[in-house]
Amino acid sequence: MGKKVLMKGNEVLAEAAIRAGCKHYFGYPITPQSDIAHYMAKELPLIGGAFVQAESEVAAINMLYGAAGAGARVLTSSSSPGISLKQEGISYMACAELPAVIANIVRCGPGLGGILPAQGDYFQATKGGGHGDYKMVVLAPSSLQELYEMTVEAFNIADKYRVLVMIMGDGNLGQMMEPVEFKDKEDIIDADKTWATNGTAMKREHNVITSIYIDPEVLEAHNNKLQAKYKKIIKNETRVEECNTENADIIVTAYGTVARIIKNVIKEAANAKIKVGLIRPISLWPFPDEAFIRNAEHTKAFLSVELSAGQMVEDVRLTVNGRKPVYFYGRTGGMIPTEKEVLDKIKDILEKQGG
Amino acid sequence: MAVVFDKPHALVDVSMHYCPGCTHGIIHRLVAEVIDELKIEGITIGVSPVGCSYNNYLYFNCDMQQAAHGRAPAVATGIKRVFPDKMVFTYQGDGDLAAIGTSEIIHAAARGEKITTIFVNNAIYGMTSGQMAPTTLLDQVTTTSPYGRKPELQGYPIKVSEMLATLQGAAFVERTSVHDIKNINRTKKAIKKAFQVQQKGYGFSIVEILSSCPTNWGKGPLDALKWIESNMIPYYPLGNFRGAELEV
Numbered sequence: 001m002g003k004k005v006l007m008k009g010n011e012v013l014a015e016a017a018i019r020a021g022c023k024h025y026f027g028y029p030i031t032p033q034s035d036i037a038h039y040m041a042k043e044l045p046l047i048g049g050a051f052v053q054a055e056s057e058v059a060a061i062n063m064l065y066g067a068a069g070a071g072a073r074v075l076t077s078s079s080s081p082g083i084s085l086k087q088e089g090i091s092y093m094a095c096a097e098l099p100a101v102i103a104n105i106v107r108c109g110p111g112l113g114g115i116l117p118a119q120g121d122y123f124q125a126t127k128g129g130g131h132g133d134y135k136m137v138v139l140a141p142s143s144l145q146e147l148y149e150m151t152v153e154a155f156n157i158a159d160k161y162r163v164l165v166m167i168m169g170d171g172n173l174g175q176m177m178e179p180v181e182f183k184d185k186e187d188i189i190d191a192d193k194t195w196a197t198n199g200t201a202m203k204r205e206h207n208v209i210t211s212i213y214i215d216p217e218v219l220e221a222h223n224n225k226l227q228a229k230y231k232k233i234i235k236n237e238t239r240v241e242e243c244n245t246e247n248a249d250i251i252v253t254a255y256g257t258v259a260r261i262i263k264n265v266i267k268e269a270a271n272a273k274i275k276v277g278l279i280r281p282i283s284l285w286p287f288p289d290e291a292f293i294r295n296a297e298h299t300k301a302f303l304s305v306e307l308s309a310g311q312m313v314e315d316v317r318l319t320v321n322g323r324k325p326v327y328f329y330g331r332t333g334g335m336i337p338t339e340k341e342v343l344d345k346i347k348d349i350l351e352k353q354g355g
Numbered sequence: 356m357a358v359v360f361d362k363p364h365a366l367v368d369v370s371m372h373y374c375p376g377c378t379h380g381i382i383h384r385l386v387a388e389v390i391d392e393l394k395i396e397g398i399t400i401g402v403s404p405v406g407c408s409y410n411n412y413l414y415f416n417c418d419m420q421q422a423a424h425g426r427a428p429a430v431a432t433g434i435k436r437v438f439p440d441k442m443v444f445t446y447q448g449d450g451d452l453a454a455i456g457t458s459e460i461i462h463a464a465a466r467g468e469k470i471t472t473i474f475v476n477n478a479i480y481g482m483t484s485g486q487m488a489p490t491t492l493l494d495q496v497t498t499t500s501p502y503g504r505k506p507e508l509q510g511y512p513i514k515v516s517e518m519l520a521t522l523q524g525a526a527f528v529e530r531t532s533v534h535d536i537k538n539i540n541r542t543k544k545a546i547k548k549a550f551q552v553q554q555k556g557y558g559f560s561i562v563e564i565l566s567s568c569p570t571n572w573g574k575g576p577l578d579a580l581k582w583i584e585s586n587m588i589p590y591y592p593l594g595n596f597r598g599a600e601l602e603v
Contacts, residue, residue, distance in 0.1 A: 024436055050436040054429070055462035062426035062459070066433025069420045070400070074433075092423050197418035197434065199441050202397040206367075208412045210403075210421035 023049025061089030071196030091130030116334025248277025376576025425456025467524030
């Protein structure tokens with residue numbers, strides 16, 4: 001491992017992208033993620049790349065389309081309202097099978113909302129915020145070390161499957177500082193990019209990047225191809241962390257920085273002789289179903305804790321499928337649940353469960 | 356036997372889907388001839404729009420990307436920033452460029468993005484069946500201005516070339532027409548210069564080409580060409596608005 005550096009989350013993400021071979025960034029300013037753009041504006045010209053401040057998020061995602069189609073490793077970043085504007089382009093890129101990484105440093109909504117941390121974009125990210133049947137890999141790191149490693153990985157996943165990968169961090173993750181240990185060299189996969197529009201050099205047939213298929217049979221076949229690819233991703237790229245789940249009376253599920261609060265709750269609960277476990281989905285799509293199904297055998301109940309009015313809890317319910325009760329506790333508007341609030345909720349649930 | 360007429364190499368040898376009398380085909384050929392003459396097919400990447408020419412990626416032999424409605428200049432920006440030494444062009448209609456894509460074209464020009472835009476202005480939405488465009492003339496009847504375009508209701512047609520010529524990043528701006536042979540030749544010259552302006556790295560270049568839509572204008576092909584001359588050119592004067600002096 002290389003040296004340890006104290007850095008801000010947004011800058012870690014930008015540095016990780018550069019280490020992953022990303023030389024082109026397109027974005028539009030929005031709090032709380034603008035440090036990513038600042039970092040790229042400073043660094044990319046020095047390594048022969050390009051930083052473009054687009055006129056809108058709509059333009060930025062379409063610049064990403066062009067640059068990804070040209071075969072480059074590319075990044076755009078934004079925060080919730082800006083990500084909403086990118087949805088059109090996300091759907092087009094998914095259909096055209098363009099690999100790229102999109103960072104969403106989520107802020108509280110709906111509407112213009114506020115600038116504080118939230119997890120209210122779970123539905124948009126995992127259920128297809130744009131039109132049509134598509135999926136995008138959504139990764140939710142909970143520490144800056146993980147943010148670094150996962151950003152590098154995101155570029156590899158994008159290239160390997162020709163898909164979009166979203167790094168979903170809440171405002172906490174973007175704004176906080178933590179030590180990060182960078183590797184001397186990153187593992188970068190050697191991806192096939194013979195499909196890219198980089199000029200025929202008069203040596204091959206022309207390449208076409210498109211998302212329009214007017215013939216219904218051709219479009220259905222294309223959809224089937226996308227779905228087959230998504231199945232492969234579900235099989236290969238599901239990521240989850242489990243803590244203390246084996247003998248847990250109740251399993252809390254939380255992702256991103258909220259999972260860190262739950263880890264403290266586990267300790268406090270242990271003092272009160274309550275066995276609390278944690279399932280932390282690291283990939284929000286694909287969702288780690290198996291961890292829930294397996295633990296549903298022995299735990300009494302599940303509790304999803306989110307910075308939302310209840311979004312991931314719907315996937316937990318779908319997965320648990322009535323085997324055990326599923327509860328929810330959430331805060332919105334940029335408010336963060338305290339350890340005590342969560343512990344009180346746990347005690348309340350276990351009382352109901354007769355435990 | 357000497358070849359007196361051949362298809363440009365930069366055009367794929369397939370039949371096009373355009374309506375009889377539509378001048379898109381002529382404009383495609385002119386672009387392809389210029390690509391051949393400049394010997395840039397192998398380093399050119401084109402961007403197709405949404406509209407009648409949405410699938411011209413099938414017609415151009417160079418690498419092509421198909422863009423979302425109005426976003427071609429942003430897509431072209433992405434490509435050009437990855438390949439500063441390659442040639443990138445967009446091909447866009449008036450609905451695509453002057454309505455939904457106004458922001459993208461203005462800012463690509465303002466940034467002096469080194470791309471070339473072929474802007475086909477036929478004063479109507481063709482593909483979606485004849486709706487009013489930002490470039491639809493006053494009193495022109497369309498499916499969404501059935502009583503004719505009235506300034507008090509629908510405002511005035513946008514003069515895109517004049518507007519873009521106010522931007523310093525727009526190195527070359529010219530409006531031409533393809534309603535007769537003389538003007539077709541002038542159009543080709545303008546397209547060639549626009550590509551050369553990109554090659555030289557002067558900045559953004561655009562050729563606005565007045566084009567016919569017999570189907571949605573409800574006219575025969577010849578009458579449609581006459582209508583360009585009698586109705587469009589008086590409102591959209593032909594000529595260079597920027598960059599005539601540039602050495603290429």
